[in-house]
Amino acid sequence: MINSLRIGKGLQGLRAFLRVALVSLVPFLAEAGDAFNVSSDEASGIYPVGRDIVFTVKPGEGQTLSVFEKATAKILFNGAAEFPAEKTTSDGVLRLCIKSSLPGWYRCDVSLPVEGAKASVASAGALVAPDAFKPPVPEPADFDAFWSAKKALLKSAPLKFEMTPLAEAQQASVAGNEYADYECFSLRVEIPVKEIRPVMGYFARPKALKPGGSPALLYLRAAGVSGSWCIASPRGAMSQAKEYGALVLDINAHGIPNDMPKEYYERLEKNELKNYASQGHDNRDAFYFVGMYLRLLRGIDFLCSRKEWDGRHLIAVGESQGGGQALAAAGLDSRVSAVSALVPALCDFADPDVAGWPRPLGWNAKSVVMNDETKAIARAVAYCDNVFLASRSKAETQLFAGLVDTTCPASGIFAAYNNLRVKKSMVAYPHKGHNGLPREDVWMGDIGTLQKAFIKQHVSSGPLYNQRQ
Numbered sequence: 081m082i083n084s085l086r087i088g089k090g091l092q093g094l095r096a097f098l099r100v101a102l103v104s105l106v107p108f109l110a111e112a113g114d115a116f117n118v119s120s121d122e123a124s125g126i127y128p129v130g131r132d133i134v135f136t137v138k139p140g141e142g143q144t145l146s147v148f149e150k151a152t153a154k155i156l157f158n159g160a161a162e163f164p165a166e167k168t169t170s171d172g173v174l175r176l177c178i179k180s181s182l183p184g185w186y187r188c189d190v191s192l193p194v195e196g197a198k199a200s201v202a203s204a205g206a207l208v209a210p211d212a213f214k215p216p217v218p219e220p221a222d223f224d225a226f227w228s229a230k231k232a233l234l235k236s237a238p239l240k241f242e243m244t245p246l247a248e249a250q251q252a253s254v255a256g257n258e259y260a261d262y263e264c265f266s267l268r269v270e271i272p273v274k275e276i277r278p279v280m281g282y283f284a285r286p287k288a289l290k291p292g293g294s295p296a297l298l299y300l301r302a303a304g305v306s307g308s309w310c311i312a313s314p315r316g317a318m319s320q321a322k323e324y325g326a327l328v329l330d331i332n333a334h335g336i337p338n339d340m341p342k343e344y345y346e347r348l349e350k351n352e353l354k355n356y357a358s359q360g361h362d363n364r365d366a367f368y369f370v371g372m373y374l375r376l377l378r379g380i381d382f383l384c385s386r387k388e389w390d391g392r393h394l395i396a397v398g399e400s401q402g403g404g405q406a407l408a409a410a411g412l413d414s415r416v417s418a419v420s421a422l423v424p425a426l427c428d429f430a431d432p433d434v435a436g437w438p439r440p441l442g443w444n445a446k447s448v449v450m451n452d453e454t455k456a457i458a459r460a461v462a463y464c465d466n467v468f469l470a471s472r473s474k475a476e477t478q479l480f481a482g483l484v485d486t487t488c489p490a491s492g493i494f495a496a497y498n499n500l501r502v503k504k505s506m507v508a509y510p511h512k513g514h515n516g517l518p519r520e521d522v523w524m525g526d527i528g529t530l531q532k533a534f535i536k537q538h539v540s541s542g543p544l545y546n547q548r549q
Contacts, residue, residue, distance in 0.1 A: 114140035115147055115192040116202040118511075119520070125206045125483045125510035133181050133206050135165075135188035137174040140202075148174055153190045158434040159489055183209040185434060185491040187484055204510050204520075205483025210494040215467040216431050217458055224472075226364065226463050227412060230374060237272035239381050243283065246314060259318040263287050266339070267329070269378050276371040277335025279379045284317035284328045289388045295539045296383040296390075297321075298376070298416075299330040300398035300405040303425065303437065305353045306345035310401075312338045320397075323532065324539055327386055329379050333372050333401060357438035362456045369426065369464040376409045384415055393417050393539050396475070397531070400488060400514065401425045401437070403479075404466060407496065410477070411469025418538040419473070420531050422480045423514055427466045428492030430458040436492035467492070470499035477504045478534045480527055482512030505534075 121134040135155065139147050148169065155176055157163040163186065165176040176188060185207055192200045220226070244266045246254075251264055262284055269279035285294070297320055304310040310332060317330040332338055334353060336345075360366030376396075383389060395418040396406035404426030410416040425437040432441055432448045440461050441448045448454065462468065477500055481490035490508055497506055507530060509521040517527055 114202065115143060115200045116140055116151070116190045117520075118188055118190055118202045118204040120188070120204055120206050120510060122206070123510070125204070125508065126210060127181055127206055127208045129183055129209045130180050131208075133178040133186060133208070135176045135204060135206075137176070137188075137190050137202075139172065147192065151190055151192045153188070156187045156189065158184050158491065159187065159486060160434070181208045183212060185483075185489060203484040203513075205490070206510070207483060207490060207494065207508070210491070210508075211498060213491055213495040213498055215428050215465070215495050216433070217462060219468045220459070220462050223463060223468055230370065231377065231412075233273050234271070234374060234377055234381070237270075239269070239378075239385055241267060241269040241279075241382060243267050251314060251318075254314045256315070259315075259322060261287055262318045262321050264314045264318050267331075267382070269382050271335070271371075271374060271378055273371075273374065276374055279331055279375045279382070280335050280337060281312040281329055281331030281379070282314050282317040282338065283382075284314070284321040284330070285386075285388065286321060286325060291387045292390055294325060294327050294388045294390055295393035295395065296327040296386070297324060297329070297535075298379055298383065298394070298396045298406070298409060299328060300376070300396065300402035300409075301330075301332050302399050303333075303357070303401035305334065305336075305349040305356070306342065311345070324395075324535060326395075326539070327383060327388055329383055331375065331379055333375075333405065335371075335375055358440060360460075361440045362453070362460050364460040364463050367460055367464060369461075372405065373408050373412060373464065376405055377413055380409065380413050380415055393541075395420065395535055395538060397421075397535070399423060404437075404488075407466040407473070407477075408464070408469050410473040410475035411466065412472070414474045416473075416475045418476045418478075418535070420478045420534055422527060422531070423482055423485055423488045424466065424479065424493060424496070425488045426464060427488065427496040429465060430461050431492060431495075432458075434489050434491050436488045466496040467499055470496045471501060473500060473502055475502060476538060477502055478531065479504070479506045480530075481506065481508045482514060483508060483510045484512065485514045487514040 117138045119136050127133055155163045155165045165178050168175050187205045189203045194200055246264045264282055264284045267281050267283045271278050299320055301310045312330040312332045317328045320328040356368050359368040394416050396409040396416050397420045398406040399422040403421030403424030406419045406421045407424055410419045427436045429436045440457050441454050479497055481493045483490050511518045511520040
């Protein structure tokens with residue numbers, strides 16, 4: 081059974097592992113209606129420097145060779161520049177070959193126009209020498225001093241919070257009767273910094289708990305303001321508490337209430353929190369994510385203050401922006417013992433060529449000009465970049481990346497991954513974009529299944545060290 085891909089063991093071992101795993105697999109069949117099936121000649125999508133990369137394009141089920149007459153096939157290098165490739169067609173297959181590949185990220189896109197609708201696009205990705213990816217800018221010399229000063233602000237005041245239990249009827253209405261053995265609280269944790277909003281979320285736990293007997297889990301939300309995915313929920317907190325027998329804190333990223341009408345969030349999205357990811361991005365103290373990270377730390381303070389916590393296991397979990405927060409939490413607080421992050425944002429996000437979300441230098445890498453303004457932004461946001469925070473993490477880490485993800489490119493995730501000095505694993509899916517898991521990559525393991533296995537294995541591990549302070 082495939083549990084994870086241990087990129088950290090080296091490219092040679094990874095490729096050998098994947099070749100062995102593929103022997104027993106049924107070849108992928110394109111879904112009906114798919115125009116193309118695109119794949120690379122290396123199943124993992126991971127290549128060494130200098131090896132040719134061959135992308136193979138086959139007509140989808142029910143399609144004929146004539147589909148190639150209308151299609152456009154191209155290879156992009158590092159997400160922007162089109163890379164020259166040798167194209168050949170034989171045996172009903174189109175092949176695009178890159179000779180003597182250079183380090184970087186390659187994505188093959190095949191597009192078929194569809195009358196009256198969006199073009200049908202099939203893609204596959206490849207990385208060359210990802211174990212050598214590094215941030216393009218140096219770490220700020222005062223990185224640790226900056227964060228020590230921010231943490232001191234939190235320590236300047238005692239932990240202050242309001243915890244309001246949900247009534248049984250209310251809990252059942254929002255989470256269902258299957259959580260009758262769990263209790264949930266609406267939580268507000270104050271931040272002793274006037275301009276930073278409080279921690280706002282839901283805290284859930286099993287009713288039958290012994291002091292010092294439970295792991296803790298910090299569940300972090302993806303980007304956005306008004307979507308259901310970015311608002312904490314009682315069901316979200318209680319489902320995690322039930323799955324892992326844990327104390328769970330589910331928080332939104334912005335320190336806003338979680339139980340308001342949809343119109344409330346839409347107004348915030350159009351006004352105060354419009355383009356929040358770029359707010360203050362030219363000032364390291366005012367950058368929006370500094371406040372977001374301080375909320376993470378205060379949330380951890382709350383979890384660690386609970387007498388039910390076992391003092392050893394504290395897992396940070398999230399996707400996209402939530403995954404980036406999970407990595408940051410571990411980089412800033414050694415009490416985080418494990419991280420599971422899916423397509424994490426906030427990784428190498430000031431890279432002028434192939435940045436990850438939120439891309440403070442701009443979304444079009446071709447148009448980025450490094451002048452005084454953009455240099456000031458790159459310097460300021462570096463203090464929140466996981467490529468630098470990763471080296472400070474003490475947490476066992478599981479990461480997931482998609483090799484066709486243009487929102488949080490795998491190249492930046494690998495740059496952060498390479499700086500982790502802990503037990504770590506990476507699952508890199510060659511056909512995965514930012515959302516979902518395509519059928520072509522299911523053989524590598526279902527994300528939810530792998531994540532649950534990782535967390536349960538970590539929670540069941542023996543005493544790591546007691547982290548109570």
